[in-house]
Amino acid sequence: MKQIDGGITAVSGVRAAGVHAGIKAADAKDVALIVTDTPATAAGVFTKNSVTAAPVLVCREHLSDGQAQAVIVNSGNANACTGEVGMANAQQMAVATAEQLGIDAELVLVSSTGVIGQQLPMDKVTDGIQTVASALSTEGGSDAAEAIMTTDTHPKSVAVEIEIDGTPVRIGGIAKGSGMGAPNMATMLSYLTTDARINPQTLQTALNRVVDDTYNLLTIDTDRSTNDTVILLATGHANNVDIVAAGENYETFCEGLQFVCTELVKMLARDGEGATKLVEVQVIRAKNRSDAEKAARAVAESPLVKTAIFGNDANWGRIMMAIGKSEAGFDPYQVNVYLENYQLVKNGMDAGYDENRATALLTKDSVLITIDLCAGDAEITMWTCDYSYDYIRINADYRT
Numbered sequence: 001m002k003q004i005d006g007g008i009t010a011v012s013g014v015r016a017a018g019v020h021a022g023i024k025a026a027d028a029k030d031v032a033l034i035v036t037d038t039p040a041t042a043a044g045v046f047t048k049n050s051v052t053a054a055p056v057l058v059c060r061e062h063l064s065d066g067q068a069q070a071v072i073v074n075s076g077n078a079n080a081c082t083g084e085v086g087m088a089n090a091q092q093m094a095v096a097t098a099e100q101l102g103i104d105a106e107l108v109l110v111s112s113t114g115v116i117g118q119q120l121p122m123d124k125v126t127d128g129i130q131t132v133a134s135a136l137s138t139e140g141g142s143d144a145a146e147a148i149m150t151t152d153t154h155p156k157s158v159a160v161e162i163e164i165d166g167t168p169v170r171i172g173g174i175a176k177g178s179g180m181g182a183p184n185m186a187t188m189l190s191y192l193t194t195d196a197r198i199n200p201q202t203l204q205t206a207l208n209r210v211v212d213d214t215y216n217l218l219t220i221d222t223d224r225s226t227n228d229t230v231i232l233l234a235t236g237h238a239n240n241v242d243i244v245a246a247g248e249n250y251e252t253f254c255e256g257l258q259f260v261c262t263e264l265v266k267m268l269a270r271d272g273e274g275a276t277k278l279v280e281v282q283v284i285r286a287k288n289r290s291d292a293e294k295a296a297r298a299v300a301e302s303p304l305v306k307t308a309i310f311g312n313d314a315n316w317g318r319i320m321m322a323i324g325k326s327e328a329g330f331d332p333y334q335v336n337v338y339l340e341n342y343q344l345v346k347n348g349m350d351a352g353y354d355e356n357r358a359t360a361l362l363t364k365d366s367v368l369i370t371i372d373l374c375a376g377d378a379e380i381t382m383w384t385c386d387y388s389y390d391y392i393r394i395n396a397d398y399r400t
Contacts, residue, residue, distance in 0.1 A: 001256060007157030008172040009141035011193040013037045013235035017135035018147025021128025023114075023121060024076035029147035031128035032073040033097065034191055035136055039107055040233040042068035043204040045211045047228035053080035054090035055110040056229060062094070062106050066200025069107040071191055071231055072097040072129060073148050075176070077120050079112040080226040089120045096126050100133035111189050111229050113150055113176065145174040148189050152176050156267040162256040164249045167240040169196045171256045175264040177220075177271075188215065188268060190230045192260065195238040196253055202243055206254050207232045214261035217293075217382045219300050220272040232257075265383050270365075275385035278366045279309055287376040291328035295371060298326035300384040309367055310386035314358035316344040323371060334374040339367070 009016050016034045023030040044063045046056045062068065072093050079086045094108040101108075112120070135143075145155035159172035177188030198206070211230055243249050270278035281300045286292035299305055302322040308315040316337055324332065337345035339361045344353050361367070367386075 001160055001162045001259060004159045004161050004170070006139075006159050006172060007141035007145060007174050008034060008159070008191060008193040009138050010159035010172045011170045011235060012195045012237035014172075014193045014233070015136040015138050016140040016144040017132045017137060018140065018143035018145070019128060019132045019135055021074075021131065022124045023074055023128070029143060030075045031125070031132045032144040032147035033129070033132040033136065034071040034144060034193070034233070035101060036069050036233055036235050038235070039067045039069045040235050041198060041200050041203050042066055042109070042234070043200065043207040043232045044109070045207055045230045047226060049226050049228070051081065051226050053078055053112060053227040054082060054086040055079055055093075055112045056227060057087065058090045058094060058110045059229060059231070062109055066204070067107065068109050068231070068233060069103050070097055070101055071109045071111065071233075073111040073113070073189065074120070074125055074128070075148050075150050076114040077112060077118055078114045078116045078227050079120050080116045082117070082119055085119055089122055089125075092122065093125060093129065096129045097133070100129060109231055111227065113148065113189055113227050116226060141172065141174065148174065148176040150176065152271055154271065156264055156271070158260045158263045160256050160259055162252055164196065164240040164243070164252050167238055169238045169240055169253070169256070170194060171196070171260050173260045173264055175268055177268045188228055190215065190261070190264060192230065192232040192257070194232070194234045194257075195236065196234050196243060197236040197238060197240050198234050198243040198253065202245060202250065203232060203234055206250065206257060210254060210257045210261050213258065214265045217380065218265045218269055219297065219382060219384050220269070269383040269385050272385035276365070276388050277309060277386045279306070279384045279386060280366070280368045280381055281384065282368065282370045282379065282381045284370060284372050284379040285376060286373045286378040286380070287329045289378045289380060291330070291373070291375070292378045292380040293382075294326040295323045295328040295330075295373060296380050296382040298322040299369065299371065300382045303387060306384065306387040309362060310388050312359050312362040314339065314344060314353070314355065314362060319369065319371065320345065320348065328373065330373040330375040336372040336374070338370040338372075
């Protein structure tokens, strides 16, 4: 596997663009379009929030046959909690995009992100769709990555090339997300492309598997968005042997997809609202995966842990508190806790660590906390960030 440039448009048969349409108050790109040359095999995973935005409902309906050819996205307005008008607007986005591309509206997927509860300015959206369609390019992935951002500070894009039976296959991805992030789809939109030949059922199975091990293990602030969407389009241009079921080729494909999504998750966590650090919480030797996730989530979501990390304070008592409330099964007097490879806690008690050394480890822009529960052989890694003063400022001022 090798990492390559180009993001989603590194994949053969994919064009993209991102433009400014005036949906955002600032002069920033806010409409993105991703298009495949011909109808692609498609899969999607969406928010589990019962307050579900209109575009998500449209996507679910349009993906029922496992095919799509375009994804239209606006940022600056979530089109959530907008009733029948919002649903009609989401459908109109698909129709307007289809008209510009000369394809069936059912082949268009729709996403929105931004402020909840406001109707889309459809005149600006429609004009933006016309503009973005005329700007499509095989080098437009970076513009699309920029146009889907909300409070993100920079675009997020990754691509890799793998080999399936000796045939080069590419996988690319972009994502946005900075706040309102929790497991079971963090606050994000992510669009993935591949030129692999793979059938719809297998593609969906692969996406579900990888999402569970990446996006669903990302948490910024425990809040689950109304609009979370991951879409994967497979053009089939690589002409590899068809992937139709589990096996060596399927595992190779999943490995590439896992790499792309993991890198995007790290970017999302590092760019959490007001974040100064990427924080990885690794739980090892848990009784089972469920317990591993419970313990990791409790630590990754603890405001006390996250603020201590921001302050470079090796307050390991907060970590012990968090895993203790997680309901995971373990003996507190067998737990070990490490910063990178430096032990803070031994058998549930102070390991006699040097405070200055621990502080130095916490001043890095990437912090790894490893928790050894000594209860089994299951392990898991979650990704989060610290809480800084700016998290409050950003969210207090979000609509103003």
